[in-house]
Amino acid sequence: MNKLSSFMICLAFAVAFNMGGWCSNTLAGEITVYTSYEEDEAAAFLAAFNEDNPDIRVNLLRLSTGDLHARMLAERANPRHDVIWGWAVTNMVDPRIMEMLEPYEPKGIEKVPARFRDPENRWFAKTGYMAAFCVNNEILTRRNLPMPASWEDLLRPEFKGEVVMPNPASSGTGYLMIASLLQMKGEEKGWEYLEKLDSNIAQYIKSGSRPCNAASAGEFAVGASFALRAIKNIEEGFPITMIIPAEGAGNELEATGLMKSSRNKEEAKRFIDWTLSENAVNEYYKWKEIVTVDGGTMPKSFIEAGLPKDIGSVMVEMDFSWSAANRDRILEEWQSRLER
Amino acid sequence: MSISPTSQNRLAQSFIQRTAPMDQEALLKIVVACMVALPLIVFVLYPLIHILGKSIQTPEGIGLGNYYSVLGNRRFLGLVYNSFEVTLVTTALAVVLAYVFAYGIQRTKVPVKNLFRLIALIPLFAPSLVQAQGLLLLLGRNGLVNRTLATDFSIYGYWGIVISSVLYVFPYAFLIFSASLAMADNRLYESSRILGAGPWRTFLTVTLPSTRFATMASIFVVFTLVITDFGNPMVIGGDYNVLATEVYNQVIGQANFELGTVIGMVLLLPVALAVAAEKMFNRNNQIQLADHAQPMAIMPHKLRDVLFTVYTVSVSLCILAVVGIVIFASFTHLWPYRMNFSLRHYAFDVQNGIQPLWNSMYVGLMASGIGVVAAGLGAYVTERFKTFLDSPLYFLCLVPAAVPGMVLGLGYILAFNNPSNPVHAIYGSLLLIAICNVYYYHAQGFLIASTSMKQISSNYDEASATLGGTFARTIRKVTLPMMWPTLLGVAVFFFMRSMVTLSAVIFLITPSSQVAAVSVLLLEDRGAVNQAAAFSVCIMGMVVASLIIARLILNYFGYRNISLIR
Numbered sequence: 005m006n007k008l009s010s011f012m013i014c015l016a017f018a019v020a021f022n023m024g025g026w027c028s029n030t031l032a033g034e035i036t037v038y039t040s041y042e043e044d045e046a047a048a049f050l051a052a053f054n055e056d057n058p059d060i061r062v063n064l065l066r067l068s069t070g071d072l073h074a075r076m077l078a079e080r081a082n083p084r085h086d087v088i089w090g091w092a093v094t095n096m097v098d099p100r101i102m103e104m105l106e107p108y109e110p111k112g113i114e115k116v117p118a119r120f121r122d123p124e125n126r127w128f129a130k131t132g133y134m135a136a137f138c139v140n141n142e143i144l145t146r147r148n149l150p151m152p153a154s155w156e157d158l159l160r161p162e163f164k165g166e167v168v169m170p171n172p173a174s175s176g177t178g179y180l181m182i183a184s185l186l187q188m189k190g191e192e193k194g195w196e197y198l199e200k201l202d203s204n205i206a207q208y209i210k211s212g213s214r215p216c217n218a219a220s221a222g223e224f225a226v227g228a229s230f231a232l233r234a235i236k237n238i239e240e241g242f243p244i245t246m247i248i249p250a251e252g253a254g255n256e257l258e259a260t261g262l263m264k265s266s267r268n269k270e271e272a273k274r275f276i277d278w279t280l281s282e283n284a285v286n287e288y289y290k291w292k293e294i295v296t297v298d299g300g301t302m303p304k305s306f307i308e309a310g311l312p313k314d315i316g317s318v319m320v321e322m323d324f325s326w327s328a329a330n331r332d333r334i335l336e337e338w339q340s341r342l343e344r
Numbered sequence: 345m346s347i348s349p350t351s352q353n354r355l356a357q358s359f360i361q362r363t364a365p366m367d368q369e370a371l372l373k374i375v376v377a378c379m380v381a382l383p384l385i386v387f388v389l390y391p392l393i394h395i396l397g398k399s400i401q402t403p404e405g406i407g408l409g410n411y412y413s414v415l416g417n418r419r420f421l422g423l424v425y426n427s428f429e430v431t432l433v434t435t436a437l438a439v440v441l442a443y444v445f446a447y448g449i450q451r452t453k454v455p456v457k458n459l460f461r462l463i464a465l466i467p468l469f470a471p472s473l474v475q476a477q478g479l480l481l482l483l484g485r486n487g488l489v490n491r492t493l494a495t496d497f498s499i500y501g502y503w504g505i506v507i508s509s510v511l512y513v514f515p516y517a518f519l520i521f522s523a524s525l526a527m528a529d530n531r532l533y534e535s536s537r538i539l540g541a542g543p544w545r546t547f548l549t550v551t552l553p554s555t556r557f558a559t560m561a562s563i564f565v566v567f568t569l570v571i572t573d574f575g576n577p578m579v580i581g582g583d584y585n586v587l588a589t590e591v592y593n594q595v596i597g598q599a600n601f602e603l604g605t606v607i608g609m610v611l612l613l614p615v616a617l618a619v620a621a622e623k624m625f626n627r628n629n630q631i632q633l634a635d636h637a638q639p640m641a642i643m644p645h646k647l648r649d650v651l652f653t654v655y656t657v658s659v660s661l662c663i664l665a666v667v668g669i670v671i672f673a674s675f676t677h678l679w680p681y682r683m684n685f686s687l688r689h690y691a692f693d694v695q696n697g698i699q700p701l702w703n704s705m706y707v708g709l710m711a712s713g714i715g716v717v718a719a720g721l722g723a724y725v726t727e728r729f730k731t732f733l734d735s736p737l738y739f740l741c742l743v744p745a746a747v748p749g750m751v752l753g754l755g756y757i758l759a760f761n762n763p764s765n766p767v768h769a770i771y772g773s774l775l776l777i778a779i780c781n782v783y784y785y786h787a788q789g790f791l792i793a794s795t796s797m798k799q800i801s802s803n804y805d806e807a808s809a810t811l812g813g814t815f816a817r818t819i820r821k822v823t824l825p826m827m828w829p830t831l832l833g834v835a836v837f838f839f840m841r842s843m844v845t846l847s848a849v850i851f852l853i854t855p856s857s858q859v860a861a862v863s864v865l866l867l868e869d870r871g872a873v874n875q876a877a878a879f880s881v882c883i884m885g886m887v888v889a890s891l892i893i894a895r896l897i898l899n900y901f902g903y904r905n906i907s908l909i910r
């Protein structure tokens with residue numbers, strides 16, 4: 005009986021101790037940041053931030069671009085975050101989002117060329133990403149498939165069931181692909197193309213990086229994804245080739261803004277200032293194919309993976325305001341025509 | 345649970361001292377009964393009401409608009425069809441497979457039974473989507489089988505979901521059948537033999553009827569688990585969507601709460617019907633063995649034993665292969681290209697790092713603490729207090745069984761993410777996640793405690809009461825000392841389930857309160873297969889460790905025959 009009661013007391017203490025420790029979840033110097041940066045790049049950026057600012061704790065929620073859009077609209081009455089960080093410009097310029105943002109001119113904003121920021125200072129974009137295919141070399145050899153070079157090549161019958169691409173409703177990468185194809189080909193031809201492509205698509209995947217990861221794992225021959233994922237997976241040692249579609253690579257800029265509703269504005273502003281600091285920009289050059297701020301140089305691995313030094317030469321000139329204005333309509337059409 | 349039970353007791357006692365001594369005990373009982381009922385109302389019924397409310401809330405006011413728009417949608421009807429197609433087939437397969445397996449363990453001379461029993465239960469130790477994870481590594485287009493045999497089949501979609509779901513629910517059905525087949529009166533089998541019935545006829549006329557309630561129960565348990573599971577379909581379903589994944593996509597992805605709640609209500613219906621039907625079937629299921637029942641004597645029978653051994657070995661191999669390959673993949677350098685040993689996936693260089701694992705452990709510990717008190721007290725009150733509150737309370741304790749986890753989680757967001765609600769103070773914390781787990785699994789925990797309470801004769805209580813002991817004293821001096829091994833089992837039950845569950849908590853995590861099972865889903869969802877596997881392995885390790893610790897404690901005190909895995 006003695007053994008028993010001491011055991012019970014220990015158990016009770018353990019439980020009580022834990023409850024006390026975990027009831028409260030707010031600290032001073034704490035901000036909540038929503039982002040669509042990839043998990044690994046966000047982790048690297050945050051680590052650099054914490055080195056420079058050890059006194060601010062950042063709670064990060066990472067969601068796909070489209071998912072984050074829906075969530076911010078749903079929480080419009082009572083937003084839970086202070087900063088929206090690294091999120092597609094196409095989604096940022098939605099008037100319903102813009103009215104939640106507070107104009108703020110961070111330190112060093114002059115480094116960002118004017119065309120990459122809002123004239124009223126509600127957002128600025130310092131990084132971006134572009135579409136690329138991850139093609140599994142092993143599968144190509146095993147199934148005797150040709151190396152695709154363009155979107156057009158993906159229509160070839162031998163790629164039936166071998167292509168995966170992101171679902172544009174949830175993934176920003178998915179939407180930029182659809183938007184760039186519609187912009188390049190014109191709407192009518194664009195939809196015709198997408199319908200044809202659909203018969204070769206094995207799966208529409210919710211996230212923009214998973215198609216590349218699935219192709220890297222050898223589950224499918226071609227994953228339509230974005231350049232950085234391809235580069236990182238090549239670095240990891242996966243037997244894949246990065247292909248920038250010959251028609252030109254659709255692209256997207258990642259913007260940052262301060263929430264009007266923030267209750268920790270001082271820390272939030274320090275965070276935003278940091279995103280333009282030298283350390284931050286150096287990190288961007290390690291992780292992003294598109295950096296709008298001058299500074300570092302493109303890492304060797306990017307060039308080895310096949311990224312041209314002048315990436316402007318392979319990028320489609322995107323009309324972001326068109327992408328933004330027509331987003332709801334295009335997604336609805338996509339869902340009714342192609343969603344499974 | 346903001347006020348601890350003891351302080352409430354004291355409160356109640358000081359209140360009672362002012363009333364007549366005769367009523368003291370009765371009044372105290374009612375107070376304690378309310379203490380059991382109140383959290384159930386707050387943490388189960390109240391969120392459900394919110395779900396209902398949200399589902400009939402439209403921009404134009406209250407109405408059925410959301411239902412019309414969902415139910416009239418062709419895509420939605422397709423999802424309903426998919427859900428039932430998967431669930432019915434899975435249920436049929438899992439129930440038959442588990443029945444035969446349990447029969448092999450309980451009624452034949454299969455060797456090393458304890459080993460096979462343990463293997464059958466392995467899926468309980470892992471997050472539910474581990475089966476899909478393993479199946480992809482094994483049977484994916486570039487999985488082990490396709491690579492080594494140079495074949496090219498695809499497991500994505502319908503069959504992937506069915507196979508992984510069968511593996512996922514197998515132990516639940518097995519446990520029910522195993523318990524049922526363990527009870528047998530040898531005299532019945534003896535008579536059957538003497539009357540000239542062959543083994544097949546004996547099985548059909550004696551064994552099968554005696555397990556019909558177990559069959560019903562496992563059908564309903566399995567049905568409920570499968571139709572509300574979204575981990576496996578998310579990972580292996582490809583473009584084959586089911587209702588559960590749609591709720592996840594609509595709510596987590598698109599923050600479309602109205603639509604999510606409507607689908608939630610639609611899910612609630614078949615599950616509630618299943619649970620109600622199970623309770624109805626089992627109402628008369630007091631097949632206690634007759635007093636003079638003789639234990640079953642299993643005669644050796646060569647052919648039968650060989651066949652069942654082959655069967656149990658094959659099923660065990662399937663279970664082991666799927667879990668084993670996840671463990672294996674987590675230790676390889678780069679699956680499936682560079683298979684050399686590597687620990688690099690255990691570095692957890694992802695956002696939040698290893699924190700989700702600790703969070704899971706805290707949630708598990710809190711849930712087991714709260715769960716033991718809630719389920720134990722609930723069982724005590726309904727079994728021992730003879731008050732008018734007994735049967736409504738019993739019903740209340742079992743209600744959570746009919747609520748799908750994702751519906752409960754969704755209800756928590758709607759009910760408690762509101763600054764004017766007092767529970768909002770702990771919204772977003774691990775404590776609320778723990779509470780959610782406790783009330784999600786409340787019915788099972790309660791039934792374990794109350795079954796064991798039934799087995800302890802109430803004579804002790806009466807004796808204690810006659811000798812003038814108050815019920816608080818009776819609990820302390822009589823009930824607890826006899827009950828604690830069972831309560832430890834209940835604690836382990838809540839810990840295990842909290843570690844592996846996804847369905848309810850997925851809606852409650854915040855950036856700072858991520859738990860490990862959710863990490864597995866998120867990693868898997870973005871294709872970080874090896875890291876997801878490493879997380880799964882850590883979860884399994886923690887669950888197994890907790891089982892071993894509990895087993896050692898029980899053995900130390902001499903309770904060797906308490907079963908810990910439910």
